[in-house]
Amino acid sequence: MVTMDEIVALCKRRGFIFQSSEIYGGLNSCWDYGPLGVEMKNNIKRLWWKANVQLRDDVVGLDSSILMNPKVWEASGHLSNFADPMADCKVCKKRWRTDQLQEYKCPECGGELTEARMFNLMFKTFMGPVEDESAVVYLRPETAQGIFVNFVNVQQTMRKKLPFGIAQIGKSFRNEITPGNFIFRTREFEQMEIEYFVKPGTDDYWHRHWIDQRINWYYKLGIRKENLRIREHGKNELAHYAKACVDIEYLFPMGWSELEGIANRTDFDLTQHQKYSGENLSYFDDETKQRYIPYVIEPSAGVDRSLLAFLIDAYEYQQIDKDDFRVVLHLHPAIAPVKAAVFPLLKKEELVKKAREIYNELKYKWIVQYDESGSIGKRYRRQDEIGTPFGITVDYQTLEDETVTIRDRDTMEQVRVHIKEIIPYLEERIEVKF
Numbered sequence: 001m002v003t004m005d006e007i008v009a010l011c012k013r014r015g016f017i018f019q020s021s022e023i024y025g026g027l028n029s030c031w032d033y034g035p036l037g038v039e040m041k042n043n044i045k046r047l048w049w050k051a052n053v054q055l056r057d058d059v060v061g062l063d064s065s066i067l068m069n070p071k072v073w074e075a076s077g078h079l080s081n082f083a084d085p086m087a088d089c090k091v092c093k094k095r096w097r098t099d100q101l102q103e104y105k106c107p108e109c110g111g112e113l114t115e116a117r118m119f120n121l122m123f124k125t126f127m128g129p130v131e132d133e134s135a136v137v138y139l140r141p142e143t144a145q146g147i148f149v150n151f152v153n154v155q156q157t158m159r160k161k162l163p164f165g166i167a168q169i170g171k172s173f174r175n176e177i178t179p180g181n182f183i184f185r186t187r188e189f190e191q192m193e194i195e196y197f198v199k200p201g202t203d204d205y206w207h208r209h210w211i212d213q214r215i216n217w218y219y220k221l222g223i224r225k226e227n228l229r230i231r232e233h234g235k236n237e238l239a240h241y242a243k244a245c246v247d248i249e250y251l252f253p254m255g256w257s258e259l260e261g262i263a264n265r266t267d268f269d270l271t272q273h274q275k276y277s278g279e280n281l282s283y284f285d286d287e288t289k290q291r292y293i294p295y296v297i298e299p300s301a302g303v304d305r306s307l308l309a310f311l312i313d314a315y316e317y318q319q320i321d322k323d324d325f326r327v328v329l330h331l332h333p334a335i336a337p338v339k340a341a342v343f344p345l346l347k348k349e350e351l352v353k354k355a356r357e358i359y360n361e362l363k364y365k366w367i368v369q370y371d372e373s374g375s376i377g378k379r380y381r382r383q384d385e386i387g388t389p390f391g392i393t394v395d396y397q398t399l400e401d402e403t404v405t406i407r408d409r410d411t412m413e414q415v416r417v418h419i420k421e422i423i424p425y426l427e428e429r430i431e432v433k434f
Helices: 004-014 035-054 071-076 144-148 151-157 203-220 268-277 303-314 349-362 376-386 396-401 419-430
Strands: 017-019 031-033 059-061 083-088 095-097 117-120 123-126 136-139 164-173 188-198 228-232 244-252 255-266 283-285 290-292 295-302 315-321 324-329 340-344 368-370 390-394 403-408 414-418
Touching: 004 017, 004 303, 004 315, 004 376, 031 035, 035 059, 035 164, 035 188, 035 203, 035 303, 071 144, 071 268, 144 164, 144 188, 144 268, 144 295, 151 164, 151 188, 188 203, 188 303, 203 228, 203 244, 203 255, 203 295, 228 255, 244 303, 255 268, 255 303, 295 303, 303 315, 324 376, 340 349, 340 376, 349 368, 349 390, 349 396, 349 419, 376 390, 390 419, 396 403, 403 419, 414 419
Parallel strands: 059 164, 340 368, 340 390
Antiparallel strands: 017 031, 083 095, 083 117, 123 136, 164 188, 188 295, 228 244, 244 255, 255 295, 283 290, 315 324, 390 403, 403 414
16 A cells, blocks of 8 residues: 655656745644645546536535634533643653543653643634633534524525535634645645434435435545445443444554544534524425424535545555556546646657647646646656546547557557547546436
């Protein structure tokens, strides 16, 4: 299996991910997405939105504010419950989450730890010119609460009947004690969340529905089945609001770890916000003529963790023959940051002109690259390493019959295709059917 060091090196070398503020020594667990990383990240978000909003009649979108009234976090329980046990090493002074330690001693140096104390994970800041308790606000630790406080707004304006969901993609912030494993656990991250509101009593059915929907999304986009599993939370690890929860886990280099959680949050959140706000957040059921607080099923995925899993799953160091090898990313074409690369076989004016014409047409449809530098073999290898699924080469036959060669990244096989058929040929292979 690929190591995390190999993935980190590839990301830096090829422009996927850089250390934030690197010229100043960086900032712990903060990362910047480079030109290829941002394209891949956007592709993941678009595909999630397409599968869960665009193609479903029962889910609509939202983009709520990062800063919210502090009462939101009091009602949700984050001010009192959103904390981890923390201890300091008396020798090397490093801090650790004690609930993740195998033994109660420093994993770094073996030193004695202080007594554990609870540490709230929310980032605190101030709104306005005066820094006092009346001006305290928090950077949201999850996107979910922005959905809950807008439940009535969305339900009424969109005239939605249960069951229906509200989806959101956005940044969240958690002051993690021990972030790490590259972009797996960071203090600033992006979530893709759905709050799916259902009638109490139907929640078990919908919980199972969303577990199946979400794991199949990863399968459709190329994650190997043997690298995914479903793990049900034990009663002792359920969040205070949850009736049930499962994790979709991926086999990362550091072992099986959470990729996405799907929780049955019951009616906890809407009940709490109704209590603290004084507003009626119940739902009137036209069929039963009853009012009740809906239950909520929450599929919650991380954009960053998803991207990391797709990179790891796609990575291969491939020995082609005794003296030849390549690094290749077998990314699903829909996720690949660059869909195709266009090459003139040689740097000759007539070939360059034709290749440029094809490139200029394709870039209206997708992110594509043009490359005329170095041998054609080296150009193929560069594209293999960033996961570009198709290489399009203009040669002297192109000038005679308007055909090009299209090389497949995974098989390295080539076919000749007429210039007018390039777009349909690529469309058929890039599009994913959910």
